[in-house]
Amino acid sequence: MxxxxxxxxxxxxxxxxxxxxxxxxxxxxxxxxxxxxxxxxxxxxxxxxxxxxxxxxxxxxxxVWFGDYPFYLYYWNSIKVSLLTTAISALVSALAAYGFSKIQFAAGKWLFLIVLFTYMIPGQAILIPQFILYRNIGLFDNHFGLIVLGSFSVLGTFMLRQFFMGVHQEFIESAKIDGGSHPRIFWSIALPLVKPAVATYAILRFIWTWNDYQNPLIFLRTDGLFTIPLAMQKFTSLSGEFYSLIMAAAVSAIFPLLIVFIIGQKSVIEGIALGGVKG
Amino acid sequence: MARTMKSSPPPGLHEAGNNRAGTNRRRGFGRSLRRGEQLWGMVFISPMLIGVMILVLFPIIATLVLGFADWNFVQGWDGIRWVGLQNFRSLLEDDIFLKSIRNNMIFLLTVPIYMIISMALAILIDRHVYMKGYFKVAYFMPYISNIVAVAVVWQVLFQPSYGPINEVLRSIGIASPPKWIADPNYALVSIMMISVWISIGFNLIIYIAGLQSIPKDLYEAAEIDGANGWTKFRRITLPLLSPTSFFLLVTGIISTFKVFDIIAVMTQGGPIGSTTMMVWYLYDTAFVNLKVGYASSIAAVLFGFVMLITLGQWAAQKKWVNY
Known part of the structure; x- marks a missing residue:
């Protein structure tokens, strides 16, 4: 006692x-x-x-919200870019993860190694060719280009592949014997089973895209297209000594995401712990 | 965890080729089935594969090729001159580049520092406190927050003449506190401090996950044998956390090579080049000075560093880590 x-x-x-x-x-x-x-x-x-x-x-x-650098506009840009990037990235990753784990084909193993290799390439080492490419194919300085750039992160493929591998192969095989095709099996059997993992990845991807500063800095030029982090920096350099305004902008930049985080706290923390993932 | 990234054949892969003995009809059926699998496999992975080829694989090859060129964005394609190893030779004599490498090396110190703090906090939070949830969120906040906003807030807090930090230091009797990010001698250290502050949340969460995977009966057995807290830490916690520590060390080292946002927002490499780092110099060379070839050679060096660490990780993993 x-x-x-x-x-x-x-x-x-x-x-x-x-x-x-x-x-x-x-x-x-x-x-x-x-x-x-x-x-x-x-x-x-x-x-x-x-x-x-x-x-x-x-x-x-x-x-801050309705002045010379109106944050409502940047909010809209950030929401648009983050939501679309998250949706496309989750879909592309889930498809690839299913392909690499649940469909057995010879080329799969080799192609997976290629994808694994690209995971080790630091994003900044490829910025210059990406920039030149974007200038030449008209994806520079628009949201679509930014969304495409964020949608092919192989991290999601790795994360979701782990979870698809946990889905018993017998489920897939018996569905195939019943005449199910892979798209059907993917959509109505495998995907629902890994839904929590997809949700976790989606929350993480959303946060990373929302906070991303580097890609918008390099691939956007027009003020009206800026996302929150870039607008935040622009606002700071232009407001100079108006620290109360700068702090109001910082609060506006941080708090909404904080609310997303506190609501999705469990998935975010578990997802980060589980995959050991880092933006 | 790092080891979950290793590729292991999915269950069932071995059985696929095993039913060779069979009638012609069955063999034919099997072959078309396999071709069907091949086709569907390609369909499922092709969006990712095509994206990665165009946006990552082709650019890395282009980076390595452009590293041998002398080229400026504004000259157009005709302006490319191939100069062999000239860029790399110049890098070795480029003071700012060498300073960037040196700063990157100094920055490595942040990794063990935030790892030790995170481990200590994780052990305390996991077993010795009430309100675990609050602590996880509180320590995680800097990591989840927009780094630009965080950097701007610290910039103001560190303001040398009337910023809150120096006011506090003066009021407790330090007559001339450092000028932090405005002082070449303190700027890098200030940024490293902020970086530690930001990184703790992530490391803490990973350590807590690592701690929770240690079986509780190990500690109970040690207690029966009369082990004290320190012995339990030395003999159980530390070795069983070694895969986690190793993973955090490697990802931590790699992430120091990628430091950019905080430099771009707070110091732009200054004052007088004291906080220049590899990626900042790469950005400055490519997108401010438009020297594409030279910047590509910096990118190639960056790529080389990260590849070396990754390959070194694979070699070292077997030796250092107690599973």
Whole structure:
């Protein structure tokens, strides 16, 4: 009884210490949020005002969302690009994963090795030829090009292949004996069985696409096409010293995704742990 | 996990060719069945395969070829001059490139640092705290957040003359705190600190998954034998986490070679080249200075580094990792 109580106290103590450490991780976000509510002259007042003396929240956010660099437009761009990339990538990956795991054909093994090889190529080593290619086939500076670029990540193929391999081959064989073709088996037997894995991959792909800065930076030129990260950077370099506005933009860039994350938290964390995947 | 990436033949692959003995009719049937499989296999994988060929395989070959050219975007195709190894020779005498490599090497230090912190936090969160869910989310927030927004927030926090961090340092008696990203001596360290702060969330989650796969009865057996906490850590936790650590080490090293966003947003390689890194220099050379050939040779070197690490990983995996 006594040792049990002591263990409880120790756990409470460790929890308290860990809580203090976690503040280190959250404080920059808290500062960002509070600063976005302030008037500009109060941003750097020291000691830090954790409760704004003078509220300017509505004006700040109005400026960010509907000012010279209207975030509603960038939101729409980001939503469009992220959703379409996620949908196409999930479909293409699931098809390939099924092909590599559930259909036995000689070329499959070799082609899988090729795909595995491309996984090791760092994306930045191929930016220049991609850029030249895009300039020449008219995919430069438009959303379609950006979506195509994000849709052929082989990571999804690897992840989903693992799960398709867990689907018993007997299911497939017996469906085939019953006259089922591969497209039918894929769509109505195999895919439903790995639906949670597809959902996890989709959430991850959505987050990565939403946060991607490098590809939009290189493959977009027109302001009106910018996605959130690129707009965020543009906004910062143009707003210069207006830190309250910059923080309102940062909050706008971070919080919606945070909500997606907190809702899908379990799948995101499990997916990352399971596949050991990294954007 | 890294080992799940290894290709192992799917169940049933071996049986496929085993029914050779049979009547002619059956053999013919089997052959057409196999041809059907071949066809469907290609249909299913071709969207991915074609995409990867056009967007990855062809570009990597082009990168390696362009590395031998002297070419500027604005000159058009006619402007290409083939110069053999000239680009690579110039790289060896290029101070900014050498500095970029050096900075990349220094940046490697972040990997063991965030791995150790993450492992410690993971052990505490997995077994010694209440409200596990809260801690996972809290430590994960920097990783999930938009890196541009995070970088901008830190840029303001690090503001040398009236930023909150230096105000706090001054108020606790440090008269002249460092100028952080504005000071050539501190800029790289500042960026490394932020990088550690961001990376902990990811490593933590992987470590917690690794810890949960360690059988609990190992610890119970050790307790019966009178092992203390440190012995349990040394003899059970650490060795059984070694596949996880190895995986994180390799992916961590590879990701330091890809560092770009945070440099592009916070310092643009400055001040006076103190935070230039390979990918930043590649970007700057290709898309700002438009020297395509020279930038391609940098890309080829980057590719070489990452391939070396990946191949080294395969060789080392057997030796270092206790399964």
């Amino acid at each position: 006594h040792t049990l109580l002591r263990a409880d106290w120790r756990k409470a103590f460790v929890t308290a210490v860990m809580f203090a450490v976690s503040i280190l991780f959250l404080l920059p976000f808290v500062w960002m949020l509070i600063t976005s509510f302030k008037v500009e002259k109060d941003v750097f007042v020291y000691p830090i005002q954790w409760i704004p003396r003078e509220w300017n929240a509505i004006e700040n956010y109005k400026e």
